[in-house]
Amino acid sequence: MAPALPRLLLAGARPGRRWPGWLQTHGSGRTLAGAPAPAASEPEDSEAHRKILEEPLRHSDFFNVKELFSVKSLFDARVHLGHKAGCRHRFMEPYIFGSRLDQDIIDLEQTASHLQLALNFTAHVAYRKGIILFVSRNRQFTHLIENTARDCGEYAHARYFKGGLLTNAPLLFGPTVRLPDLIIFLHTLNNVFEPHVAVRDAAKMNIPTVGIVDTNCNPCLITYPVPANDDSPPSVQLFCRLFRTVINRAKEKRRQMEALQRLQSAKGAEGHGAADPPPRVDANRPL
């Protein structure tokens, strides 16, 4: 699992693409001339850094995302309500529990398991300081999504999506721009009920996606689809709250791990020093 994740993130790296120090594998020959390399850091630093990154990968639910929701809470937020049977997408049939009075009902057991995977993945990406982009084209929730993104310190794009934003980013923004490491779709369709362009573009640029897919959406190109209702306000508010909580939790965890590592390295440095002075407990160390 540990080497698989970096390989996934680095897969498809073209030689021309710049990889600054924040996403380099140690000792790999992929560093380019212009990119800052972490080679100047000491061996203990990179060892501790590697431990910080690998620690969450040893547990299946390191961030305990299961406790944030339950099937009951999803039901109360009307997540199970789909569109009419006529709007049903062929590839969503496995996720549909049944239909009542011609309205499709989404299977919340499957939703729960998919949501747990998606939240866990989001937490890991946030833990590793990845850029998360919230995308939606439903104008009813634009304000809410932008507020959510701002509250967790991530980015949002709930406006008109320009053509080459992901595929032609160096030209649009600048040569050393960093693309998002995860794209979360709160609405997979755009205003004309067609799949959002970013779904296809993220797949082209090897960016993993998490998407809330309704019964009329195509879940094919999305890495972690979550079959759920994307039209009701309580449902979208629930998902915004979940993502925000998970991202904040992961970032807090990362800060704690780094503080712990700093504390341990300081204690280790004191221990390696002269043995005559007894080890002092310095209360002023920042936690």
Next chain:
Amino acid sequence: MAAPCVSCAGALSYRLFLLGRVSLARRQGLWQTAAASLQTAIGSQILRLMHTTVVTTKKNVPASRCETYTEDFIKKQIEEFNIGKRHLANMMGEDPETFTQEDIDRAIVYLFPSGLFEKRARPIMKHPEQIFPKQRAIQWGEDGRPFHFLFYTGKPSYYSLMHEVYGKLLQIEKHQNQLRAKGLLPEKTETKDLIGSRWLIKEELEEMLVEKLSDQDYVRFIQLLEKLLTLQCDPAEEKFVQKFRRSVAIQSKKQLIEPVQYDEQGRAFSTSEGRRKSAKAEAVVYEHGSGRITVNGADYLLYFPITQDREQLMFPFHFLDRLGKHDVTCTVSGGGRSAQAGAIRLAMAKALCSFITEDEVEWMRQAGLLTPDPRVRERKKPGQEGARRKFTWKKR
């Protein structure tokens, strides 16, 4: 338009800048690329004698690279400008501490007299912030994470402004709903004073946000602000909206109203001039009278036998329903009969402004009575029979 901008740097060395689009950096870049192409041309000539080097120069193609001025460059320019300002003050014998921009402009006009017609082509010396266009600083930090949370939309300032305005709208609506539920909503609607100000135009908004906008973006923004205005807002919100309005000087206030004078008998009168084609007229309008108009000493009925001319003279009074209430004495010279009539009409209307209310002045202005007619006789051109008429075209 390329314009030489003078900055005095050092003792007596003058460096010429190019204003606006083309910068010194780009000029140096052009020289460098020219030098590089020359070297490659020579190299290719040495190495591949078989090939003929064809120099292809792109003509009429604008520079695709957008000029980026680094912050250090701008800072250096500002320092040089300040030093140059002090040198200029010393040269002109004035105090360097209190040397204002107007003094600089006067000094440059004195030292570099220019006969060029285009004002923007003349030598200028202004603060670099007014010369170099505003640039966007780099948008992301060392780790690559952008600073603005809407960076990936492409127009972060514009969309964050829309977000903010929409947030204010929601807040006000919520507040009003709460008041309405308690029954405390004030019923009266105060009409805000929107006259005398206009919305920002698209170019001004682009300049404010340092971003390119489309017409739809601009229209949406103005619609959102107007929606905000329809709700009753607090003074804080009104101040926020006023940031996007610019005052428009009301045209009638620019109208120069002649002061009322009094003659020996104590009658109030007012004098003013008017011109039309090559006729010049001066009219003296008395406040109380019986509608007699004297032109060059003669009655207007004798001076203007044609009805049309007399109607022109009547027009200002007829417009304000003051036909028999004023006496006019005027002198006129030059032009033909119609031009003289028009000149007197303009003079009378301008003199009449002293005796009427501001609203009536505005009505006269909108009726065109106070506007001098700019039409003059067009000159005859060589090769044509008249100003526009061509000679008869003969097929053979």
